[in-house]
Amino acid sequence: MSVRTARLAVTAGLVGLSSMALIACTSNTPEAEKTTTTGTQQVAAKGNDEPGKKVKIGFSAPAADHGWMGAITKATQAEAKKYPDVDLQVAEGTNDVNLQISQVETFINQKVDAIVLLPFDGAALTAVATKAMQAGITVINVDREFDSSFAARTTVLGDNHGMGVSAGTYICEQLKGKKDAVVAEIAGIDSLPLTQERSKGFKEALADCGLKVNNRVAAEFTVESGEKAATNLLQAAPKIDAIWNHDDDQGVGVMAAIKNSGRKEFFVVGGAGSANVMRDIKSGNSLLKATVIYPSTQGADGIRLARLLVQKKALGDLVEVEVPRVVQLYAPVVTKDNVDQYLPTAFES
Template structure:
């Protein structure tokens, strides 16, 4: 699909940024590597402590090209989060889907001695070595969405829950079909070769199995409007009767709904995925077959910015008894319906 967002050009970094000399992981975080020299965060951190202005830090941020509404929202939210803090200077690298270019961006951050790096890698495995290089230089890396292939490559990882998305979608469909054991459930997946698609499909299948259903018809698209329309047209031609559809991605869902309208089909209900604003408005209006969507948070990089600040300033998460920022945080995948859409619409992204 054509994205409605653009990635910002690389912002020149202010000179004189100080490298925060800190341990990569604290000794009290179990199961993580110890690089030595770790500074302990203050015990009993409060909300007021975390909000208080500290020493100014520089955070480097790099993510893929915003060729998808969700990715555009990732970047927008990260920049907006940094702007909340007078003690954070954010350096934004140009968005790219070229792993080699992104590696060079991280190397520039290392050479410029930023205090932390928030990185949504275009390819987690390909960016692992340079992330380890940053960690070895004493620069904490916050890994977002696509995991590195080594534990040593990140201080903290912020993830969505792809398996949980499938579980949430399947559970909602089970509840709506309420014991209809012969119901026809269809699935329009994303790119089948991606682990995230495989995890979503597995979660969906597991949830359906729990209520005695399975996926009767399944096609895969490519997270684009055009791909969604083509895949949905194929599905509708192959399945003369459907009771429920889960479409993995709301951006490709624009095409899916176009195909449904063109086919004149309305005997089923549909659940979306990711949580776009246009889908939520449709759910709110209740004027299509689309009745729900499952959130895949576009706040992950913004959370990464907030966590990077806490880590460098040796603060913790005030709502946890543990005084250190956790090594891994996985965000929830709630179902958005007409009843709760007003809660989620303000933070939704535009497809």
């Protein structure tokens, strides 16, 4: 096992513990008091799903102009409906930074208890999020980070770097030391830090098994851009063994371009984890062999955490009595072997 592989294994274990903690925080069955080996009685966080103080939460996110973002908002609303003590106020999705700032200002004026905010631009929303925190409102930052730690109580993140590592590790395993293998990458928007992190992790993982990215193009997270980028890639690379496409929404266009090319000598790994890609993986009749999850549950997790924070509760499986400052979700690889585990929470492209 290489140093990097060992490090990833430890990281995966830690993230797994965090995931278990999130699940435990909403257990419907309160745990009984337990006696430790020192004789001290310790009461676990109990009944976190039981109704408590009414919590008014404002939610704002970018426009649902692609499947993943639409799933974020849908899952957030569905999660809030599970709790009779949650009053969710949903602002209309927008890619206009100034409008999103005004939405947060409205939540402040309404004196909500918490704001779950997926900013269109984290840097641009930092000041108004800080203002909300200074007004005594609990802010949960989702997916795109603010520039200041004072702008949010807790941040819920996917793992962009981990996505690249997971995709690269899977490709290494499938190519089994084939040192002359040609690996291609279809990235998202290159100017975004999230794309840069995904590419960095991918490059590092490939290097660990002696491979590299031989051909790379960038798209824009849309079907049209995915088809155009994939067409250009296929024309430039007469031989390919594996392709990693960063985003399953743009992947609809990527797969259309591959179908039009008639080429079948490679396999494809997706990114984000859409339901249509998972169904293709499950069928076994597609060049798509895997996808790497970028959870569309982050807003829903934000609702749970906001509720716990306002009600002064904690995560049941942690000794720490406060909700963590940062919760980073894992980026697992979905294959035919485990697809049924992930398909129920997948989004539609």
